[in-house]
Amino acid sequence: MAAEDGGSVCTPKRCRLSETLDAERPLRGLRLVSVLSKNPRSKTISLHCQLPAEQGGGEASSHNTLARVMEEDGPETSKEGPGEGGKPMNNAVLILEKTSFHETDLDAVLGHATTFHLQLQNDIYSSYLTRPPPEVNGKIPRANASHRCAICDTCVKRGRDVGMLGAQSHNVCVCVLELLESQFSLQWVYNILEGRAEQDRVVFDDPDPENGFVLVPDLKWDQKEATQLYLVAICRRRNIKSLRDLTGNHLPLLENVFLRSQAEVLSHFGVPAIQLRCYLHYQPSYYHLHVHITHLAADVPGSGVERAHLLADVIHDLRRDGDACRSRPFSFPLRSNDKLLARFRDAGRL
Template sequence: MDNAVLILEKTSFDNSDLDTVLGDATTFRLQLKNDIYHSYLTRPPPDVNEVKATLVCPATAKHLEKYTQQEMFLVTETEQDYRDITLPFLLESQFSLQWVYNILEGRAEQNHVVFDDPDPENGFVLLPDLKWDQKEATQLYLVAICRRRNIKSLRDLTGNHLPLLENVFFQTQAEVLSHFGVPASQLRCYLHYQPSYYHLHVHITHLAADVPGSGVERAHLLTDVIHDLRRDGDVCRTRPLSFPLRSNDELLARFRDAGRL
């Protein structure tokens, strides 16, 4: 029997559902009352109480590790650490990227694509992240997957990649405004380091959305990356970068073995 990962998430509801949520079909059970403050456990009707299920099957040992709750540790990686520890580990053990190539080559998820720039050097595909149910614009979460296959992560970026990054930044803003009515001033565009998969992609979320991975220990604003590369084209390769690792992550063990933690 194959291993599997099943992720269950409550979906959001919009203002048009409030009459139903607060209607006679909803039950309320008082949990706490203190002066003017009241807390209730509610059971709305099923049509406004959906649960989104995301299935990964068959799940590898890496998938099981990724979705298991663990203690976290912050690692600071130098340029030499990347060459000696991180990069060899990535080359040995990264996830398959076939699902990414399926999107880029038009073999999967094409009905979800918001925008497609086919340019082989500076193009990208923009589509919703699985974490967004596409109901509320304030919970917007999109991913721009770059077409170039030789850029694994933030670490590989140089000044030569500025046309790509600027195209993603400005074109994404225009498409999000056109499709979802969200202005650039309400968007958070960033790259993860370490990313969850090693093919360059950019996360685009609404500022009101509380999404995992948007904290300072992992997210790098695309505007900051662009500005830094304009000043120093090698800064992403040479500067120390900090990121969190799970307690049973093999990369954490390698940093420990090297005396770096």
């Protein structure tokens, strides 16, 4: 249950790395390839790495030994090569972030073991670089790893934003979808839906094949702060790829996800519906219908108006016009090196 002040929750079990990984050194043999992105505001950095094939489970695919390295402003280059001892390597995306402070650590952080190095002082204002004791400082970094990524999965995150693009018709999106579906594996989604992975993290499971869904915490939420709540509702139907596929016939599914998710969040975490934002991405990061559920106070990537579409608004539009999502134009941002951008150019839309 949530604390009275709504500050911390930990009802579901913490997320953990795959059981096939070494418990002591889950990322042994890790090799850095390139920095994909970094965000000073959120204190995160995304890395393209490579791991020995046995670390991620299964065999490395033939293209997984190709590491593409892209300079920030220079041409794209590539390099091939196995890991140490000729072992096959799998690509991985590793996201490092610093977790938030907790009240129980404050005495140690502010105690005599913490050093304060003055960096700036001006009248009543001063700035310090602090170094807390290891037992506290060691709690700060956390890592999320995605194993066995196709190389395009990592490179698509690189490059600079070029602006907003619009897709005017469903036919264009179907053409674009053919490109994206060949690049991203959905096996991890099916593993969750079929009960073969992450079952200790499931918050709610509706088994109905038409209107059911599985509610799980997003890896970006450490499940400690209710105000940083981030869940994902993964729909069971596999024939709905994105917001663009939705019609009035899908209203029972959308309404079930909307209302039941809010009820489950209140039951498990004590957060009322009035403090939640429920939305879909367009373009989505993977093409299997899912809904993001976050706390209004959480500053999460992808929640801006350029990509997020409130589920309540989608339901309202489909009630008025069952073909609204298929006929209306949707704008979305793309990066300069995105293959989707190249597809638009090839189609003469830019």
